[in-house]
Amino acid sequence: MNDKVKELKVSAIENGTVIDHIPAGAVFQVIKMLKLDVFDQMVLFGTNLESKKYGYKGIIKVSNKFFKPEELNKIALVAPHASIIEIRDFRVAQKTLVEIPETVSGIVKCFNPNCITNIEVITTRFTVLEKEDIRLKCHYCEKITVKNNMVFK
Amino acid sequence: MKNKSLVSINDFTKEEQLRVLEAAREFEANPVQTILKDHVIASLFFEPSTRTRLSFESAISRLGGKIVGFSEASNTSVKKGESLRDTILTIANYSDLIVMRNPIEGSARFASEISPVPIINAGDGSNQHPTQTLLDLYSILQTQDTLDNLHVAFVGDLKYGRTVHSLVIALCNYNTTFHLVSPVELKLPSSVKMHIKEKNLAYHQYTSMEEVIPNTDILYMTRIQKERFSDPLEFERIKNSYNLHKDMLVDTKENFKILHPMPRVNEIHINVDEDPRAYYFQQALNGVYVRQALLSILLGYR
Numbered sequence: 001m002n003d004k005v006k007e008l009k010v011s012a013i014e015n016g017t018v019i020d021h022i023p024a025g026a027v028f029q030v031i032k033m034l035k036l037d038v039f040d041q042m043v044l045f046g047t048n049l050e051s052k053k054y055g056y057k058g059i060i061k062v063s064n065k066f067f068k069p070e071e072l073n074k075i076a077l078v079a080p081h082a083s084i085i086e087i088r089d090f091r092v093a094q095k096t097l098v099e100i101p102e103t104v105s106g107i108v109k110c111f112n113p114n115c116i117t118n119i120e121v122i123t124t125r126f127t128v129l130e131k132e133d134i135r136l137k138c139h140y141c142e143k144i145t146v147k148n149n150m151v152f153k
Numbered sequence: 154m155k156n157k158s159l160v161s162i163n164d165f166t167k168e169e170q171l172r173v174l175e176a177a178r179e180f181e182a183n184p185v186q187t188i189l190k191d192h193v194i195a196s197l198f199f200e201p202s203t204r205t206r207l208s209f210e211s212a213i214s215r216l217g218g219k220i221v222g223f224s225e226a227s228n229t230s231v232k233k234g235e236s237l238r239d240t241i242l243t244i245a246n247y248s249d250l251i252v253m254r255n256p257i258e259g260s261a262r263f264a265s266e267i268s269p270v271p272i273i274n275a276g277d278g279s280n281q282h283p284t285q286t287l288l289d290l291y292s293i294l295q296t297q298d299t300l301d302n303l304h305v306a307f308v309g310d311l312k313y314g315r316t317v318h319s320l321v322i323a324l325c326n327y328n329t330t331f332h333l334v335s336p337v338e339l340k341l342p343s344s345v346k347m348h349i350k351e352k353n354l355a356y357h358q359y360t361s362m363e364e365v366i367p368n369t370d371i372l373y374m375t376r377i378q379k380e381r382f383s384d385p386l387e388f389e390r391i392k393n394s395y396n397l398h399k400d401m402l403v404d405t406k407e408n409f410k411i412l413h414p415m416p417r418v419n420e421i422h423i424n425v426d427e428d429p430r431a432y433y434f435q436q437a438l439n440g441v442y443v444r445q446a447l448l449s450i451l452l453g454y455r
């Protein structure tokens with residue numbers, strides 16, 4: 001199957017952002033992180049699409065929305081290889097890759113059940129110690145949340 | 154440093170830590186100075202810790218300050234479900250500084266972010282207890298006359314001992330050589346060793362303490378708790394090998410001193426107590442001077 005045919009599975013948008021190469025299991029997480037579940041414009045998505053590079057992938061297309069890099073970088077925690085394509089007039093205006101940020105705020109729960117952020121209403125904050133094999137140090141309890149015990153808020 | 158909070162030892166730079174130790178020397182020489190006579194200090198102990206609380210309250214009293222607060226959470230609004238946020242904001246109205254001990258990790262950091270008055274963390278669960286680290290540094294400085302280039306041995310539970318972790322990290326500023334003595338199950342975690350490696354300092358690991366005694370300046374003893382072992386037989390097998398007796402102190406350096414964060418169980422035999430190399434009771438007293446120094450600095454009097 002060539003790329004053109006595959007693209008047609010999720011129809012094109014005129015203006016907006018395409019988020020491609022999302023791991024198949026992470027599409028709904030990305031939708032939630034970017035609050036697209038409550039977004040008032042057209043949002044198209046597909047998951048378990050065949051991908052030459054990744055086996056199966058997901059894709060999200062958001063009409064009339066252009067994100068700030070820091071908004072998109074938080075999805076790197078679940079979609080580290082996602083590419084961001086800005087579409088203007090049905091054409092690719094810009095293509096970038098997400099990057100794991102230096103700090104993470106509010107998206108991830110601290111894995112430590114005895115952490116104050118799991119007891120009171122507090123926005124979590126982490127320093128990213130390692131980007132490849134993700135390790136997040138909690139700003140409050142100073143414990144380290146790793147990929148295996150990462151839970152999203 | 155006025156109005157700064159102390160949550161984690163790393164909140165203070167090396168210079169700021171040394172400033173506290175210098176001021177502590179002044180209070181050791183002259184402990185009763187009523188510089189806080191117009192101040193109210195809140196002492197909030199959400200879990201009991203008599204030793205730490207009395208040390209703080211003694212420091213406050215010797216400075217002439219008034220104390221408000223509680224020694225356990227059972228009779229307070231906290232028990233009725235009040236949030237820490239509300240407790241801190243309310244008590245900050247009644248006091249110039251809050252000393253807090255709380256079993257919830259990160260509670261002190263959170264309190265310091267919402268409180269209009271400085272917070273001193275007197276222990277937040279397994280996380281931080283920075284005044285213990287300052288008094289340990291002070292005890293080392295007082296016995297060795299320097300903090301630089303020392304050989305420091307840590308003995309016992311190096312895995313779960315928060316006191317050990319903070320002191321190791323603090324000593325990484327002073328070109329320390331570390332001697333780490335523990336059962337295999339209770340070795341210093343790699344997250345702490347990382348700090349030693351970052352500074353390219355030397356560390357050696359042992360499972361018995363005999364061979365480190367002649368080579369160290371400071372022997373920092375800690376308690377090994379039975380519940381840390383998955384196999385109780387393993388605890389029975391090793392428990393006595395980390396106990397210090399007087400007859401083990403044969404070939405020590407002249408400046409050699411024994412420290413312990415207290416309370417001890419049987420890891421230091423009472424026959425060591427009268428030895429001039431035993432420093433752990435003085436170490437506890439040093440806690441009062443260091444806390445006097447810290448309170449004075451954070452309230453702008455030093």
Ligand SMILES: [Zn+2]
Binds near residue numbers: 115116
């Ligand atoms: Zn935490």
